[in-house]
Amino acid sequence: MKKGEKNILSVFLVLMSFFCLSANTYAKEPYKIGALFAVTGAASFLGEPEKNTAIMLQDQINKAGGINGHPLEIIIEDTKSDETQAVLSAKKLLERDNVLAILGPSTTGESMALVPIMNNAKTPLISCAAGAGITNPVEERYWIFKTPQYDTSAVEAIYTYMKKHGIAKVGIITISTGFGDAGKKALHELAPKFGITIVADEKYGPKDSDMTTQLTKIKASGAQAVINWSVGPGQVVVTKNWHDLKMGIPLYQSHGWGSKKNIELAGKAAEGVIAPLGRLVVWDKLPDKHLQKALLKKYTQDYEARFKGDPGTFGGHAYDAIMMVVEALKKEGPDKKKVRDYIEMKIKNWPGTGGIFNMSSKDHCGLDMSAFEMVVVKNGDWELLK
Amino acid sequence: MITVFLQFLFSGLTTGAVYALVGMGFNIIYNSTSIINLAQGEFVVIGGLMMWFFTESAKLPFILSAVLTVLSAGLVGLLMERLTIKPLKKTDLLLMIMVTIAVSILMRGILMFKFGKDSYSYPPFTAGEPITIAGAIIQQQTLWVIGITGVCIVLLFFFFNKTIIGKAMRACAVDTTAAKLVGINVSQIVMISFILSAMVGAIGGIAITPISLMEYDKGPMLAVKGFCVAIMGGLGRGRGAVIGGFVLGILESMTAGYIHSGLKDAVALVIMLAILFFKPAGIFGSATMARLRKF
Structure with a gap:
């Protein structure tokens, strides 16, 4: 290699390293x-x-x-x-x-x-x-x-669907946490707007292991559907109990239901459970042209x-x-x-x-x-x- | 009407069986050390989660998994006693109870690290539809839990009343110094009681997980309810805890059914307070024995 070529090469290398440096460590403040x-x-x-x-x-x-x-x-x-x-x-x-x-x-x-x-x-x-x-x-x-999304939007989505399918009397069961209380409030507030009557209103604790009692009461109240509002293991236990009791009315869950884990844990008891879910969990079911x-x-x-x-x-x-x-x-x-x-x-x-x-x-x-x-x-x- | 009542009753039996099993664990350690082990709930969680690990994750057969789960819980009990209770220079009861709280927090942290915050479950012991009696249903797993509770009671009764080690354990609870004088190795007895109660806790965890699911932070709730029923039945009385467990479970369920579900936990607490006020020895405990107690 001649001397001139060497020089050019070294200048080039210096420039390159400079370029690399500036690409990796930002000149601008974060x-x-x-x-x-x-x-x-x-x-x-x-x-x-x-x-x-x-x-x-x-x-x-x-x-x-x-x-x-x-x-x-x-x-x-x-x-x-x-x-x-x-x-x-x-x-x-x-x-x-x-x-x-x-x-x-x-x-x-x-x-x-x-x-x-x-x-x-x-x-x-x-x-x-x-x-x-x-x-x-x-x-x-x-x-x-x-x-x-607002809790109220999830309630609206459920009520709109119910109205379309002729459900007018529902029994609700909610978890005694902030999430459940907010859902319960929204369910009560919006019910009249959709012509829906809440005929049973039950609660349970976040670590409860059996909700058959509450569901039995809902069944006895003549409700046409059950709405459960919770996150965590409670929603799986409610689903299992609902399935075991063979209640004969559909079970709706809140937008907190959107995890495959829930289906895994509830097994075949989860079949037929309806819920309003954000599109994140069902993205593969969306049409290709959907914006999200x-x-x-x-x-x-x-x-x-x-x-x-x-x-x-x-x-x-x-x-x-x-x-x-x-x-x-x-x-x-x-x-x-x-x-x-x-x-x-x-x-x-x-x-x-x-x-x-x-x-x-x-x-x-x-x-x-x-x-x-x-x-x-x-x-x-x-x-x-x- | 009768169907509804029966359904409330069965629901109460299901939760009651869970409480009873936890309450029994409290009694084992209490019977030999007078310590109230507030990490008892964590033993139950370890039972449920390790069982999941062995059956669902490691795909081992059911019986082997159960044995391994109970053994690993026993190991945890052993470590807990050797590392935290034994080194204590002062054998102050209150101090020891506080140590058990610390251990329960530590265990919860480790469980969260290993298993994360999700709930776990595995299929019930016997597959199939729930059993219907006069229109009310009872899950097969509930019968398993009740059965296992019964077997545990019988075994523990024989252990504490008919075997030398069991009798030695009871002697330790009454008076450690006297027990030492008659040649009982107190340190070993305390260790055995922790191992035993960890194992009973784990058996409970294995049995209830298919019903209630299990997650790392279920321990405190189980401990509180288990403690309630142990007190209701009279601390140290194996049978008392079991009956207390079912009474509490059924009362909760009846309150939820006939009054309102929002009130059911309050009822449990009111009952416990009432018992502490009017019959501090518990429903099945005798007042004379209660006076001999250190705690």
Whole structure:
């Protein structure tokens, strides 16, 4: 090799390494967003997939070059499913880390505790909890958004389906947790609007092992259908008891039913159970041209490949929250007010995992009952009902 | 009408059988050490989850899985006693009870790590439709749970009353110093009682999981209910715990059925308070014996 060639080669190599360096270590400062998830504690079944989703998306976005060249840094704090811890962690994120927005928290209680803090700090919060009170009344929730569907939308989806099939008298059975109480309230409030009468109203504890008594009462009340509102093992126990009792009336579950695990655990008892489910769990049954299908497929498959488990609807709530903030940062840059305005005004006809979002100054959730598909369990799998 | 009543009764029997099995575990350790082991619920969870692991994950035959599950629970009981109870210099009862709470939290953490937060289940011991009696149904598995509870009671009765080790265990509970003086190896007896109660807990876990599913944090609820029934029946009385278990289960079910399901847990607590107020020795305990108790 001649000397000149050598020089050219070395210059080239230096340039190359420089190029590589600048591609890997960003010249621009990172965009920091905070995340409050209940990774441990009672609501850890929500926080776990949310945390995983945040880690996965952060890696994917940074691998693809970040947000306009700025790397994305998601600072995840564990709220331990506790309101006080959520408030402390939020203050840490706002004051020490100076985050541009906060994702989460995972539960309604924690989200409500943060409303005044976020309004004072003038920083957007995109909650991953379902309670309607998080974003209503919207005038007092200027900085607050949420991605999960309203409980009331799930109730509307069930009642609409029931009305179509001539069911007018229902018995409801709910779990004695925040989730069950919210569902119970929504079921009672919306019933008159659909001409439905609630003829039995039963409850059970989150760790109860037998609900035959409650179901027997519902059966005796002359109900034409049972609606169970719970998450966790309770919904499987109710399904088994319903099957054993041969009640002769259909069982409806809430939108918390959407995990294949439930079908596995309930076995053949799950056959015929109807529930309104987000499209995340039934993405493979959707027509190809559906707006949500491509993103649901990618998200589910990526998640399964990395974490060896299905993300459930809960991981999806974090996905939607992150992607909204990322899109706003991409379009508007690191300005909290502009990010907020972008999410309120520009998230229109926006496909996410939870549904097709239409945010507005009147609705900081942007989903209605069209976010749900009515799904029945058939041969150990989901099947869409028309 | 009678069908509905029977159904409430059977539902109560199902939950009652679960409570009874847990309550019995409390009595074994109490009978030999006067300790109330608040990690008893975790032994039940270990039973259910390990059984799932051996049958569904490792695909071992049923009997072998059950034996392995009971043995591994026994091992956990042994480790618990040797690592946390024995090293205690002061044999203060309250301190020991607090240690058992700590152990229960630790065990829950380990179980969460190993099994995650999902619920687990496996098929009932005998497949088939529930049995119908006068229009009311009772699951076959419930009969298994009741049967296993019965067998456990008989075996434990013989163990505590007819064998030397069993009698030695009872002697330890009455007075450790006196037991030592007559040549009983107290440390060994305490260890055996932990192993035994862990095994009984695990047997309960194996039996109830097909009915109620099992997850890592079911322990505290089982411990609270099991403790309730052990107190109701008179601490230390094997039969008492069993009858207490069924009484509580049936009362809960009847409250849910005839009053309101929202009230059923309150009823259990009210009953327990009433017993503690008016008959602190429990329904089947004698007042004289209660006075001899250290705790």
